[in-house]
Amino acid sequence: MSGLALVLGAAITIAAVVFVGLPFLREPRTDDDRLDAPSEAEAGRLELVEARDRALAALKELEFDHRTGKITDTDYRVLVGQARRAAAGALRALERSSEAGIAGQQEDVQGDDRAGHNGSDGRGRVAVDERPHHVAPGGEPDQGHERERDPERQHDL
Amino acid sequence: MADLGRAALAVSLGLAVYALVVGIVAARSNRRRLAVSARNALFACFGSTLVAAAVLASALVRHDFSFVYVAQHTNRTLSARYALTAFWGGQEGSLLLWLLVLTGYGTLAVAVNRRLLRDLVAWVVPVLGGIATFFAFVLVAIASPFDTQTAPVDGLGLTPSLQNPYMAIHPPMLYLGYVGLAIPFSFAAGALLSGKTDERWLVATRRWTLAAWAFLGVGQLLGAHWAYVEVGWGGYYAWDPVENAALMPWLAATAFLHSVMIQERKGMLKVWNMVLVALAFELSVFGTFLTRSGVVNSIHSFAKSPIGSWFLAFVVISTLFSVALILWRLPLLKARTKLESALSREATFLYNNLLLVALCLTVLWGVLFPILTQLVQGETRTIGRPYYDFFLRAFGLPLLLLMGIGPLVAWRKASARSLLKLLAWPIATAVVAGAILVAVGAGSSKPGLIAYTFSAFVLATIVVELVRGTRAAGSLFRLVSRNRRRYGGYVVHAAVVLLAIGIAGSSAYQTTTEQRLVPGQTMTVAGYHLTYRGATHIDTPNAQRVQALIDVRGPWSGRLRTGSVTYTGFAGETDREVGIKTDWLRAEDLYVIADDFRPDGAVYFKVLVRPLINLIWLAGLLFVVGSLVALWPDAREQRRLVTRLAPARA
Numbered sequence: 100m101s102g103l104a105l106v107l108g109a110a111i112t113i114a115a116v117v118f119v120g121l122p123f124l125r126e127p128r129t130d131d132d133r134l135d136a137p138s139e140a141e142a143g144r145l146e147l148v149e150a151r152d153r154a155l156a157a158l159k160e161l162e163f164d165h166r167t168g169k170i171t172d173t174d175y176r177v178l179v180g181q182a183r184r185a186a187a188g189a190l191r192a193l194e195r196s197s198e199a200g201i202a203g204q205q206e207d208v209q210g211d212d213r214a215g216h217n218g219s220d221g222r223g224r225v226a227v228d229e230r231p232h233h234v235a236p237g238g239e240p241d242q243g244h245e246r247e248r249d250p251e252r253q254h255d256l
Numbered sequence: 257m258a259d260l261g262r263a264a265l266a267v268s269l270g271l272a273v274y275a276l277v278v279g280i281v282a283a284r285s286n287r288r289r290l291a292v293s294a295r296n297a298l299f300a301c302f303g304s305t306l307v308a309a310a311v312l313a314s315a316l317v318r319h320d321f322s323f324v325y326v327a328q329h330t331n332r333t334l335s336a337r338y339a340l341t342a343f344w345g346g347q348e349g350s351l352l353l354w355l356l357v358l359t360g361y362g363t364l365a366v367a368v369n370r371r372l373l374r375d376l377v378a379w380v381v382p383v384l385g386g387i388a389t390f391f392a393f394v395l396v397a398i399a400s401p402f403d404t405q406t407a408p409v410d411g412l413g414l415t416p417s418l419q420n421p422y423m424a425i426h427p428p429m430l431y432l433g434y435v436g437l438a439i440p441f442s443f444a445a446g447a448l449l450s451g452k453t454d455e456r457w458l459v460a461t462r463r464w465t466l467a468a469w470a471f472l473g474v475g476q477l478l479g480a481h482w483a484y485v486e487v488g489w490g491g492y493y494a495w496d497p498v499e500n501a502a503l504m505p506w507l508a509a510t511a512f513l514h515s516v517m518i519q520e521r522k523g524m525l526k527v528w529n530m531v532l533v534a535l536a537f538e539l540s541v542f543g544t545f546l547t548r549s550g551v552v553n554s555i556h557s558f559a560k561s562p563i564g565s566w567f568l569a570f571v572v573i574s575t576l577f578s579v580a581l582i583l584w585r586l587p588l589l590k591a592r593t594k595l596e597s598a599l600s601r602e603a604t605f606l607y608n609n610l611l612l613v614a615l616c617l618t619v620l621w622g623v624l625f626p627i628l629t630q631l632v633q634g635e636t637r638t639i640g641r642p643y644y645d646f647f648l649r650a651f652g653l654p655l656l657l658l659m660g661i662g663p664l665v666a667w668r669k670a671s672a673r674s675l676l677k678l679l680a681w682p683i684a685t686a687v688v689a690g691a692i693l694v695a696v697g698a699g700s701s702k703p704g705l706i707a708y709t710f711s712a713f714v715l716a717t718i719v720v721e722l723v724r725g726t727r728a729a730g731s732l733f734r735l736v737s738r739n740r741r742r743y744g745g746y747v748v749h750a751a752v753v754l755l756a757i758g759i760a761g762s763s764a765y766q767t768t769t770e771q772r773l774v775p776g777q778t779m780t781v782a783g784y785h786l787t788y789r790g791a792t793h794i795d796t797p798n799a800q801r802v803q804a805l806i807d808v809r810g811p812w813s814g815r816l817r818t819g820s821v822t823y824t825g826f827a828g829e830t831d832r833e834v835g836i837k838t839d840w841l842r843a844e845d846l847y848v849i850a851d852d853f854r855p856d857g858a859v860y861f862k863v864l865v866r867p868l869i870n871l872i873w874l875a876g877l878l879f880v881v882g883s884l885v886a887l888w889p890d891a892r893e894q895r896r897l898v899t900r901l902a903p904a905r906a
Contacts (some may be wrong), residue, residue, distance in 0.1 A: 101259060108263030111307060115267055115300040119274065122289040122296070134286045135374045145454055153523060160521070160667045166728040167721075171665035171674045178668060 147193045154189040158182045258323055261311035261402040269392035271301035275385030283378040289409030293377040298381050301388055302359035309356050312401050322407040331413035342414050344427045348401035350765025355391040355436040362762030365439045368461050379446035387438055390570050399563050416823045417831055422482035429475030430502055434540040436468025437505055441537035444530055448581045453588045458516055463887055469509040470883035476502050477876040488832030490864050495644040497623045507616035508536035510707045511609045514574055518602050526589040534578035537807035542571050597669040604662035615651040634641035649703055656756055659749050663721045682716035711753045720745050744886025751882055754875035770862045782865035784846055801821045804850040804859050812837055818850040843870040
């Protein structure tokens, strides 16, 4: 092996080792080394969000199909009732889940307070997110999801 | 510098193994720093592979014949441009390109999604690491591009048929397509391994799949054009096993791009989508196996090589892994809704999927048949063009029809009455087009007539859909800009229609005449009068060229040159140089092949007049436009993913 190649090869190896070891060099010790994976509750909520998006999209698909003449007025009247009920159900389920989540989080904070903690999660973050939760009242379109209000938005192919 | 290349590849292998093993440990034990470390290993693997690629590229441009690979695929007369294309002109360089594209794609896909899909990415990294490990291992241990020797005075040179501009773009396009399918596969496998089979992996990989599919499509069309103008047999697609190897994953990916919409809309077909993603990836690796192993006879395949068995083992292992993974997670993939009606948009997507997969498996059987007969009977039996043409018509024509009907069918449930009302104009258009075609004599070929009328029908449905959509949305711009994926898809549909018209026109209605002429004699083909004026011989240090001069009168008048070139070296390889005159107004080609130049001046000519063939190449351009429209970044889509996840993390 030539001298230059040896030096360059060694440099690549050292650079790779340093880069791979970087997370441990930056944080030799940490209190929280867990992956930020969604909990079971969060995964459940994600499923409900997906169900809500699907239900609202179905409603808009129906409206768009009706406006473009793919569905007769008679069929539309039958189907739109079902779609609205499904969307309202999905929104209610999500609302219930949010309320349960907030209550659960409040209980956790009270528990922490009783135990003498200051509400920090150990990484300097506040355990309860104080941002307003983005949940629409049951049966009403969510203003925070303007994309869902667009009749053409969800129609692919 | 070969030592540096070898060292860089060895580092790549080590990093890929690290990403695989440590990635699994990190994801299983839910350890953040370890997962980031494995991710960094994947990123660094791209970096070291890039160094290896730079070393090889530099050696090729410098004509450093101490590299065995450089000596085998270039020589001193080769220009720097073609010297660079020799990167993928040989086996070892092609494999290095595979690894480079894989780790590049992987780095980008993981970097883009690392914050939002942290739990999923933790499993994606070891999957990508596993694939990279295989390719890095083959490059380090079996087929290294950095083997060295005492430098000879000159190299063997690049195969002449690879010395044309198409070779600069056609193979990289195919690689970007083949390897790109590893990204949706890795995310799908990551979703299954993590047990998080929600739709995040679909949203995250949608554009990757679309891009890989577009590259694969463009790569195939470029290959078809190369075959048409350079190989010189008069056709553009020969159902060659290696051509089929690129077609199969493209068909599977096409099916996936359609069926994924049913999962997004209805939460259905989760298992089917996993199967399609795995099928597309496995077929892309299988395609590489076909090209590299020499197991099939093809103008594309490389000589028999020891890497074939390694590739076969990888295809088998990764297929078993995919099947086991899907079976393991079957309970998580259950659909919560059912198909409400056999006459709905969902149902048409399902029919389209069945036809696409049937066509894909039919082609796969055609590719496997010679290999299986060799294994079972000890003699190779091949399946010819009639087999493929029959199934292309059997599955392709209904697919074309569905492409027209599908967009006009409502989601959930459509009534026959409203559908017929919408289809009235397209049906009328198809009937009128059919009647006109019969009147002008196009009824001579039934498949051609059917393809034309179906194409007229599909184009009319696209127009109807755009007109009605524009009315509902207020303007065409507003309609398209708000749903680029849908309307980009329609442009791609229009491209497929042009392709169908081009294929039908150029094959069903072509005129072919073969005749031996001596100087001064004339032959007539489809209104063209071709007079052979004589032959010229041009000798250069590298090649001997012989050309027949032909004067043409008719719809176009002028002179064409056609003949062949025999290269010094390359075992006296002879390539045809065809004479082509394109009439863009009629989209027609006059295609002249000259062969068997006799000492008495007689030459054997084959003349083809191929109507509408140029629509195939125009279809390619339209395909690119449609793909770009569908691929164009959509900030709202990213917001959709973020807003879905934000409440879950709140």
